[in-house]
Amino acid sequence: MGPTLQALRELQQLELQVIDVQQQIGRRERAVEAQKRKLDELGRVIESVRHRLHDLQRDADSHDLDLKTRTANMGKLREALNSVKTNKEYAAVLAQLNTEKADVGRLENSVMEKLVAVDQGKADLAAQQQIEINEIARREDLQQQLEKTRASFNDRLTRLVAQRDAAAARIDAKSRGLFERMSERYGGEAMARIVRTHPRRDEFVCEGCNMSINAQRYNAVVTRDEVQQCSNCGRILYVDSDR
Numbered sequence: 333m334g335p336t337l338q339a340l341r342e343l344q345q346l347e348l349q350v351i352d353v354q355q356q357i358g359r360r361e362r363a364v365e366a367q368k369r370k371l372d373e374l375g376r377v378i379e380s381v382r383h384r385l386h387d388l389q390r391d392a393d394s395h396d397l398d399l400k401t402r403t404a405n406m407g408k409l410r411e412a413l414n415s416v417k418t419n420k421e422y423a424a425v426l427a428q429l430n431t432e433k434a435d436v437g438r439l440e441n442s443v444m445e446k447l448v449a450v451d452q453g454k455a456d457l458a459a460q461q462q463i464e465i466n467e468i469a470r471r472e473d474l475q476q477q478l479e480k481t482r483a484s485f486n487d488r489l490t491r492l493v494a495q496r497d498a499a500a501a502r503i504d505a506k507s508r509g510l511f512e513r514m515s516e517r518y519g520g521e522a523m524a525r526i527v528r529t530h531p532r533r534d535e536f537v538c539e540g541c542n543m544s545i546n547a548q549r550y551n552a553v554v555t556r557d558e559v560q561q562c563s564n565c566g567r568i569l570y571v572d573s574d575r
């Protein structure tokens with residue numbers, strides 16, 4: 333394999349290293365973003381739990397106020413019972429008092445239920461807030477990891493990009509353009525090795541897609557340093573230089 337294909341191979345190796353570093357940074361960036369979205373969603377859940385608790389509390393308060401009013405009313409009716417003059421009045425007030433007593437009994441149960449619901453609402457809120465504290469800690473941890481990765485890879489990435497660009501500059505514009513298109517298509521794997529599939533026969537396949545490569549193409553790569561593409565996948569073909 334001649335200098336053109338060697339230069340492309342070098343470009344390929346640097347390209348893959350650049351992509352690897354970018355992916356490691358990208359993975360951590362996405363993890364931080366995903367955690368932020370999770371926290372936003374949790375914030376909305378907490379807001380709705382808080383809202384529901386507020387409603388429950390207001391409901392309980394209003395029933396409690398009602399209960400106090402009705403209880404006070406019962407007191408007044410009891411007093412009235414002592415001051416009525418006739419049996420008819422007595423019976424009428426007693427009937428009111430009994431109705432009121434039944435209502436107060438129902439209200440007491442209702443207030444109890446509402447207070448239980450309020451307590452449950454408070455517990456729900458506290459649980460969600462605890463989750464939020466943990467998730468915030470996780471976001472900070474992920475953010476730190478991202479910054480650490482950026483700091484440790486920054487120099488390396490700058491160096492690799494410079495090396496890659498220098499390697500690319502040694503290649504003619506047409507081949508470079510082809511390399512870039514294939515790199516784009518195959519996530520940096522712009523080149524594919526030609527593999528001999530039979531020890532004694534001239535049978536070859538492209539390692540990128542496993543489709544066969546004819547002997548002329550193989551020879552063009554090996555003996556003439558030509559930039560040849562796999563006719564199936566389009567990758568730029570090379571052979572191991574020690575063969």
Ligand SMILES: [Zn+2]
Binds near residue numbers: 539541563565567
């Ligand atoms: Zn192929």
